[in-house]
Structures are given as structure tokens and as C-alpha cells.
Amino acid sequence: MARRSSTNGASRPQPSSDRGAKSDQDRGTKGNQLASFTDHPADTILTTNHGLPINDDQNSLKAGERGPSLLEDFHLREKITHFDHERIPERVVHARGSGAHGVFRVYKSLSSLTKAGFLTDPARETPVFVRFSTVAGSRGSTDLARDVRGFAVKFYTDEGNFDLVGNNMPVFFIQDAIKFPDLIHAVKPEPDNEIPQAASAHDTFWDFISVMPESMHMVMWLMSDRAIPRSYRMMEGFGVHTFRLVNARGTSRFVKFHWKPLLGVHSVVWDEAQKISGKDPDFHRRDLWEAIAEGKFPEWELGLQVVEEKDEFAFGFDLLDPTKLIPEELVPVQRVGRLTLNRNPDNFFAETEQAAFHIGHVVPGIDFSNDPLLQGRLFSYTDTQLLRLGGPNFHEIPINRAIAPVHNNQRDGLMRQTIVAGKVSYGPNSLGNNEPAQASASAGGFVTFAEPVEGAKVRQRGASFFDHYSQARMFFQSQSDPEQQHLVKALRFELGKVKNLDVRERMVLHLAQIDRDLAKSVAKALGLTVPAKAAQPPNRSVPADGSAKDHQHHQLADPAIVSEALSMRAQVPGPITTRKVAVLIADGFDAVGVAALSKALAAQGAAAFLVGPHVGPVLGDAGKAVAAPFSILTTSSVLFDAVVVADGARAADWAKEADAVEFVRDAYRHCKALAATGAGIKLLEAADIPADGKDGNRPADAAVAVGERMSRGVIEKFVTALGNHRLWSREPGLHLPI
Numbered sequence: 001m002a003r004r005s006s007t008n009g010a011s012r013p014q015p016s017s018d019r020g021a022k023s024d025q026d027r028g029t030k031g032n033q034l035a036s037f038t039d040h041p042a043d044t045i046l047t048t049n050h051g052l053p054i055n056d057d058q059n060s061l062k063a064g065e066r067g068p069s070l071l072e073d074f075h076l077r078e079k080i081t082h083f084d085h086e087r088i089p090e091r092v093v094h095a096r097g098s099g100a101h102g103v104f105r106v107y108k109s110l111s112s113l114t115k116a117g118f119l120t121d122p123a124r125e126t127p128v129f130v131r132f133s134t135v136a137g138s139r140g141s142t143d144l145a146r147d148v149r150g151f152a153v154k155f156y157t158d159e160g161n162f163d164l165v166g167n168n169m170p171v172f173f174i175q176d177a178i179k180f181p182d183l184i185h186a187v188k189p190e191p192d193n194e195i196p197q198a199a200s201a202h203d204t205f206w207d208f209i210s211v212m213p214e215s216m217h218m219v220m221w222l223m224s225d226r227a228i229p230r231s232y233r234m235m236e237g238f239g240v241h242t243f244r245l246v247n248a249r250g251t252s253r254f255v256k257f258h259w260k261p262l263l264g265v266h267s268v269v270w271d272e273a274q275k276i277s278g279k280d281p282d283f284h285r286r287d288l289w290e291a292i293a294e295g296k297f298p299e300w301e302l303g304l305q306v307v308e309e310k311d312e313f314a315f316g317f318d319l320l321d322p323t324k325l326i327p328e329e330l331v332p333v334q335r336v337g338r339l340t341l342n343r344n345p346d347n348f349f350a351e352t353e354q355a356a357f358h359i360g361h362v363v364p365g366i367d368f369s370n371d372p373l374l375q376g377r378l379f380s381y382t383d384t385q386l387l388r389l390g391g392p393n394f395h396e397i398p399i400n401r402a403i404a405p406v407h408n409n410q411r412d413g414l415m416r417q418t419i420v421a422g423k424v425s426y427g428p429n430s431l432g433n434n435e436p437a438q439a440s441a442s443a444g445g446f447v448t449f450a451e452p453v454e455g456a457k458v459r460q461r462g463a464s465f466f467d468h469y470s471q472a473r474m475f476f477q478s479q480s481d482p483e484q485q486h487l488v489k490a491l492r493f494e495l496g497k498v499k500n501l502d503v504r505e506r507m508v509l510h511l512a513q514i515d516r517d518l519a520k521s522v523a524k525a526l527g528l529t530v531p532a533k534a535a536q537p538p539n540r541s542v543p544a545d546g547s548a549k550d551h552q553h554h555q556l557a558d559p560a561i562v563s564e565a566l567s568m569r570a571q572v573p574g575p576i577t578t579r580k581v582a583v584l585i586a587d588g589f590d591a592v593g594v595a596a597l598s599k600a601l602a603a604q605g606a607a608a609f610l611v612g613p614h615v616g617p618v619l620g621d622a623g624k625a626v627a628a629p630f631s632i633l634t635t636s637s638v639l640f641d642a643v644v645v646a647d648g649a650r651a652a653d654w655a656k657e658a659d660a661v662e663f664v665r666d667a668y669r670h671c672k673a674l675a676a677t678g679a680g681i682k683l684l685e686a687a688d689i690p691a692d693g694k695d696g697n698r699p700a701d702a703a704v705a706v707g708e709r710m711s712r713g714v715i716e717k718f719v720t721a722l723g724n725h726r727l728w729s730r731e732p733g734l735h736l737p738i
Helices: 074-084 177-187 203-210 213-223 270-279 283-293 349-353 372-388 470-478 481-496 501-514 516-525 591-603 651-656 658-669 678-686 712-723
Strands: 097-106 126-134 149-157 160-167 243-246 252-261 299-308 334-343 366-368 580-584 607-612 616-619 625-628 642-645 673-677 704-707
Touching: 074 177, 074 372, 097 149, 097 283, 097 349, 126 334, 160 252, 177 203, 177 372, 203 213, 203 501, 213 470, 213 481, 213 501, 270 283, 270 481, 270 658, 283 334, 366 372, 470 501, 481 501, 481 516, 501 516, 580 591, 580 658, 591 607, 591 712, 607 616, 607 625, 642 658, 642 678, 642 712, 651 658, 651 678, 658 673, 658 678, 673 678, 673 712, 678 704, 704 712
Parallel strands: 580 607, 580 642, 642 673, 673 704
Antiparallel strands: 097 126, 097 334, 126 149, 149 160, 243 252, 243 366, 252 299, 299 334, 616 625
């Protein structure tokens, strides 16, 4: 019998751990979970809202293991419908967002791959609206939460709207959309006390993850620096799913969509992110808005990974599995066009907040795969907008309105705006010349790719979906040393916040399947140990008849593959365009030197911002005053990419100012470039920053430039360090044993 709670008598699952040798059948794993599903009292059995006991809550109903999800899946629809309607009017997920208008243009015709007009005509400039967002937090949460970032692009094409609704990570936590409500319920604030906000470091999230081994790859991304980007302008975007491109001849190929930022991919460190959240919780919003307002338009290149139909099963993992990516070493990313954001919204609510994206908004030449997460999203998005935007006419809101002509027999409904004359609102008809008429394929009508589909109606996943560790291992091993160390610290922080011992133990066992040294380092911080022979968590499903079904444990051809594209270190050195440099000045500052520095930065697209002891006029050494827009109290080094302390008659006074000492000490701790000249060097010394780049056991510091004056050599060294983003070797306390 299941163990009963001493508080209410309800049974609860027996947690799995390394203690005791349970068989896989005893674990009762179902649909790829580790939770125990032993006999339960009738009042604890999962049912629909109408009392029907549910046999499988892990898999949507499909036509065959790898087939499309079926409309008749009443449980999937009920579960997601209820989830979609849980919040009004704020989005349930991706509530915290920021958007901008722009344009897209393809470099050359892709007619051999697709018949989509906006991808076949290099002369055509397609308007777009892009919305960036965090996932877990509310509208009022901070931009700098450790979280996935949404990257949704609405293309207003001549053939209708195409919405590429993705994230800044190429994989996801779950394989089947039926688990999405569970995932979000787990990561959201816990329902009894509404704590914590916009944070995954709590019991319910990690409890869910610990019994969902399919989440391990995504967890590696979430715990990496990718989860705390420096800017929306400096993060990648991914379509996540495998889609299809179909050309005019009807030939289909699989495709993965990528967005590659021209500014490179960069992050902040966790301590920095927490401080930014306190100093400026709108950091990413403000950064995007100001860049566009200043004419420094963010740009990305659209990338495609194209796979021929014949190669669908060539990789050792399943293209339909959204927890897997295609390493760029196996299928290079073809950069085919450019996205430029060049206009801020006129009204946040009317545009950014009311923008309604839907993965099902496609155009001829782009089609879907049978990815079970994608299939569920095709239902969920329209359902969400019906509630959030007040009814079926959300497509008439200006930000959602197609530029292509709209003609159909849909009428009425809440907030209807279009007035259609005439008495005919049905088809076929004879009173209205049988119009609007269906479009033939040759006239641009959308024709679904005729993929052969057959199979029994089942709630199962293909055997190829059951390798949950190979790509997680690949991601971790592909990170540079500093990135690995940051990931270890993130896991130590997150799991250190988890109160339940069983959850922590299960997570250590999962980590041991990814990398034993990683598991040992995390376990040490949690007061745990990794068993000498840690049992691999099971990869099996339980069919409807209750019989266990073993699945082959699929591995990548090379489980130890290292993909350079997965490390952000591959992005540097890079352009310093739009980088922000704080320049501390006091009365009598070296005006000529500061001007030379500012000119050198501007020549490469970066900008210097003056920070004084107070806001307003600060006298230069020639007696001419300049206005400092910031004081040492109104800003912080975490809001800048680098810091310079200028020489001057009163520059040494900075060393007596505690806020100034903290300003440069934080910049040094966060591995940023620093420079100081003349008396300004005293501030570095007060902050225990080695001015000569040498200090006992610390190596020479290539990112601290000092000199008696702001010479060309000092400026060049500083600008070079700025281009390298961060000097990670400066982190003496970060090198943990892994």
C-alpha cells in the first residue's frame, strides 16, 4: 500500500533515490516519468473535470508513436483549454515583454527550398513585429530573472501573416504538449503562498524536473549563462521545433529556424543580474528602446538547418523531439536573410501587449512536422487569445492585422470591427457568385504537405524519444571552463534553495548521468554524495495495458561530441557596437584624455557616459564644465559594460567614496574591462584592484589598463579588452572542483 500522509491521510508517491534497489516496474514509471505510481485510493485518482479517470496523462493521443496529435484528444484539449484561461488579461506565460517593429529581407531566392514569397524575392522587404519576453514572471517582474526568453517574430507577408514563435534556447523542457500546464504550474509561484516570483529556485519546479528526465537537456541551458542575457540584442533565437519547407514542386525538407545576432551572444553573471534587478528591473526593455531610439538598430540573420527527407533518421536522435537540437557540426546553419528592428512602438499596450502570436500562422511553403509539442501549440495559441483579447476578432487589432487582403465568411463576435456588406455569409453559395472562392495551389492557396500517416491511435512516444542525457552531456562538455563553472554555481544556488531532500537526491542522480564530476561538485554543495555506481534513472513507458515496455537507449553517434556553437566563448572577440562605458570624472578631470577616449569608443559604435560626484556640471582641467548625466549615487557599474576612472585634480577623492569603491570593485568582480589614469588609479588601489595587472597569486590582468595619462596605448588596451566581453580568468573564487 502507498504511504499515507500524517496530516490528511492522502497518499503520496514514494520518491526514488539511490537508497534501496527498486525495480523499474516498482518505480511504476509512466510516460517517461520517475514518479512512483503505485495503487492509490479512489479519491486521489487523476480524472477529467467531468470525473472520467485518466489512464495516461503523459502523452497526447497520436496516430502512431511518431504521428500527428489527434483532434479527438478530449483530455489534451480540456487540460490546455483550462490552462490557457487561468489568467486574465495578463498572459499566463511570457507576460513580461518588450517589442519593436522592423523589416526582413532574404539575401537570395530560396525557391529551391520553399515557395514562401518573402523567402524567394530578395527585392521584397517584409514588415515585422518582434516581441521578446521572459516566461515565468508576471508583467511586473524583473527583466534579469534566470529564465528562458521568448523570441517571437510576426512577418506581415503578402500571403498572410507568418509567426515564428520561438525562444532564445533551441530545445524545451518537455516532449509532449500535454505536460505544458504541469511544467508552468511547477515553475510559477507556489499556489499556497504565491512565492517566489519569476524564479525557478524552489521545490515545486525541481520536484517536477527531478521526475521528468526528458528535461535534463533544457536544464543545462537554463542553468547556463544563456538564461541571463546581456541584452535582447545579444541573444540568439530558435524556432525550437522541426518544421517543413515545401517548394513549388511539392518537395518537402525538414528545417530548424535560427536567429543569429550580429552583435554576438553575450550574458551577464548571476551576481550582476541580481544587482541589476535592484538597480533597474527594466534593464532589457530600456536597452532595446534606447538602442532603436538612437538609431543603433538591432540586427539578426535568419539561419536555416535543412535536412532532406531521406535523412530524417540519420542522426541518432529524433527530429520530432523538441528536447533535442541538431549540432551545427552535423548540419551547418545557412544564413539566408537579415532582420532589422528600426522602430519603437507608439503605444505599449496597443502594440506590444496586444500582439497575438500563433505558431499556426503559416504561409504557403512552410508547414508543420509531427513534433507532439508543436502539435499541442497549434491548438493552444488561438485558445489563449480568445480569452486574453476578448473573443474571436483579435486578428482585427491593428498590431495583429494582416497586410494581405482578408475575405471569408466569418461574421460577428465580440469586438467585431469589419463591416461586410451583403446577405451571403456562407459557402458554397449561388447568390454571391460562390465568393469568396477557394484558391487553387497555383493561385497561392495553402496546401498541406501530403505526408503519409498511418498507425494505431496510441498515447505513446517513439523509442527514439528516450535518450535524455546524451545532448545534456554534449551541452555541458561544449562549454568553456568559465561557462561550466557558472553552470555549476547556478545548480548549487537553485538546488540549495530546495528544501526537500528527496528532490535534491534525485537531481544529483540525474546530473551523474550527464557528468559525474558535475554531479560531485553540485552534491558537495548540497551536503550529498554521488554513489559509486549511481543507477541510471529508467527510460521506459507504461502502455495503457500497464505492461512495461523497454526502449532502446538511443545515443548520439559520438556521446562525447563537443559542439563549439553551443559555447558563447565562440562569439568573442566581437564588435563593441552599442557597448556602454562609465567614465568617472571629478573637478579638474583630464578633459582632453576623456575626449580622446570618447572619440575612440564612438569610432567603433560604443559610447562613453560621464559619471560625476553629482549630477550636472563638472569642471575640466581647462576650466570648462561638462554636464554629467549620472552621479555615483544614481547609477551602478552593473548597468555598464566597462568602467574608466579619469585623472584630475580631485580624482584621488574617489578613493574616499565608499560608493565609488563599490562601483569599480563590482566591475572588477564581474570581469569587466577597466582603465584608470593618473590620480584615478588610487580608486583601483582602494578597491584592491591591482593597478599593474599583478598581485601575488593573481595573474597579469589584460583587462585593466592604467597609465599616467589617457595615452593611445591605454585606450587601445582598454578597447581590446572591451571587445573580449569579459576576462573570466579574473574569477579567483569561481574555480570550483568539477
